[in-house]
Amino acid sequence: MLEAEGLVRRIGGRRVVDEVSLAVSRSEVLCLLGPSGCGKSTTLRMIAGVERPDGGRIRLDGEEVSGPDGFVPPERRSVGLMFQDFALFPHLDIARNVAFGLRDLPRADRERRALDLLGRVGLADHVGRYPHELSGGEQQRVALARALAPGPRLMLMDEPFSGLDDRLRDGVRDATISLLAESGTSALLVTHDPGEAMRVADRIALLRAGRIVQLGSPRELYERPSDRRVAEFFSDVNVFTGTVAGSEVETALGRFTAPGLADGTAAEVVVRPHHLRVTAGGDPNPGAGGAAVQLERIRFIGRESLLDLRTGGGLPVRAVLPGALSFEPGARLWISVSRDHAFVFDAVPRD
Numbered sequence: 001m002l003e004a005e006g007l008v009r010r011i012g013g014r015r016v017v018d019e020v021s022l023a024v025s026r027s028e029v030l031c032l033l034g035p036s037g038c039g040k041s042t043t044l045r046m047i048a049g050v051e052r053p054d055g056g057r058i059r060l061d062g063e064e065v066s067g068p069d070g071f072v073p074p075e076r077r078s079v080g081l082m083f084q085d086f087a088l089f090p091h092l093d094i095a096r097n098v099a100f101g102l103r104d105l106p107r108a109d110r111e112r113r114a115l116d117l118l119g120r121v122g123l124a125d126h127v128g129r130y131p132h133e134l135s136g137g138e139q140q141r142v143a144l145a146r147a148l149a150p151g152p153r154l155m156l157m158d159e160p161f162s163g164l165d166d167r168l169r170d171g172v173r174d175a176t177i178s179l180l181a182e183s184g185t186s187a188l189l190v191t192h193d194p195g196e197a198m199r200v201a202d203r204i205a206l207l208r209a210g211r212i213v214q215l216g217s218p219r220e221l222y223e224r225p226s227d228r229r230v231a232e233f234f235s236d237v238n239v240f241t242g243t244v245a246g247s248e249v250e251t252a253l254g255r256f257t258a259p260g261l262a263d264g265t266a267a268e269v270v271v272r273p274h275h276l277r278v279t280a281g282g283d284p285n286p287g288a289g290g291a292a293v294q295l296e297r298i299r300f301i302g303r304e305s306l307l308d309l310r311t312g313g314g315l316p317v318r319a320v321l322p323g324a325l326s327f328e329p330g331a332r333l334w335i336s337v338s339r340d341h342a343f344v345f346d347a348v349p350r351d
């Protein structure tokens with residue numbers, strides 16, 4: 001459906017998008033995820049055709065729309081655009097807003113299609129209203145209906161839900177994703193929110209400083225991050241350091257194999273707080289690794305409890321356990337982790 005190859009955009013002598021390649025297949029939702037300023041919007045804007053790349057190619061359905069051989073303007077790319085400030089036309093009622101992109105159709109067909117789409121986004125009862133008579137979530141659904149009206153092959157969405165308050169966001173997001181799936185429309189969606197990306201994406205491309213650092217399913221990025229910074233983009237992490245010797249690294253949490261790391265390398269063992277096993281007392285399984293810790297603070301936050309712990313060597317460790325626990329501050333506990341939940345990386349400097 002969409003293939004982007006080696007996209008480059010230079011602004012002020014800096015490559016804000018630096019050789020980005022990605023592909024979106026039919027009916028797939030791909031999220032461009034990353035911190036502010038990493039080049040997500042610029043990538044999306046080049047694919048939309050509102051910004052010209054300085055290098056690379058873009059193909060839609062096999063047709064080159066941007067590259068050495070030419071440039072197809074945005075209105076002829078058959079893509080739907082949806083941005084955070086979804087800019088409905090204030091002087092048109094919502095049915096006319098949705099029908100706006102259908103000027104080539106006869107009037108009766110235009111109206112029928114607009115009403116059908118408004119029905120599908122749950123706004124059949126609001127047809128005669130103007131944008132200012134709707135809530136933020138309802139306006140967003142009109143914007144979605146308007147973008148889908150011409151039957152685009154691909155939707156390009158830039159932080160489409162970030163203007164909505166928390167209460168509305170989940171509902172609008174779920175409705176959007178089901179409507180895309182129902183109509184078989186592919187989507188490329190920009191977000192800086194890892195939770196949102198995990199909820200909506202079939203695959204995620206994580207960007208950093210203009211480059212894709214990892215591209216895969218939400219589960220792949222979460223369970224097999226390619227480096228520490230990918231891991232910590234999705235949750236807090238604990239980092240245990242050590243030096244590789246004999247293809248293993250000895251840390252405060254025990255010994256871990258360090259595949260592919262040369263002896264003498266500074267390594268980090270990265271563990272998500274809710275992957276730590278915590279038991280009362282000393283080592284329940286001698287020889288299996290882990291560390292003695294003291295509980296400094298415990299807070300129950302609803303479904304789970306946050307534990308602030310400290311190892312004998314003074315290293316702070318955070319654990320998250322389901323439910324409310326009866327541990328008291330000062331308790332002596334044992335922490336350990338299964339090997340598949342411990343990510344071992346070459347150490348990188350802190351940002």
Ligand SMILES: Nc1ncnc2c1ncn2[C@@H]1O[C@H](COP(=O)(O)OP(=O)(O)OP(=O)(O)O)[C@@H](O)[C@H]1O
Nearest residue numbers: 011012016034035036037038039040041042043192
């Ligand atoms: N027109 C411009 N002039 C100067 N710098 C720009 C321009 N457009 C983008 N940039 C810079 O390029 C980089 C990438 O911008 P971009 O908007 O693509 O990032 P982003 O990942 O979408 O960020 P955000 O999540 O904050 O929107 C940023 O450092 C930004 O400041």
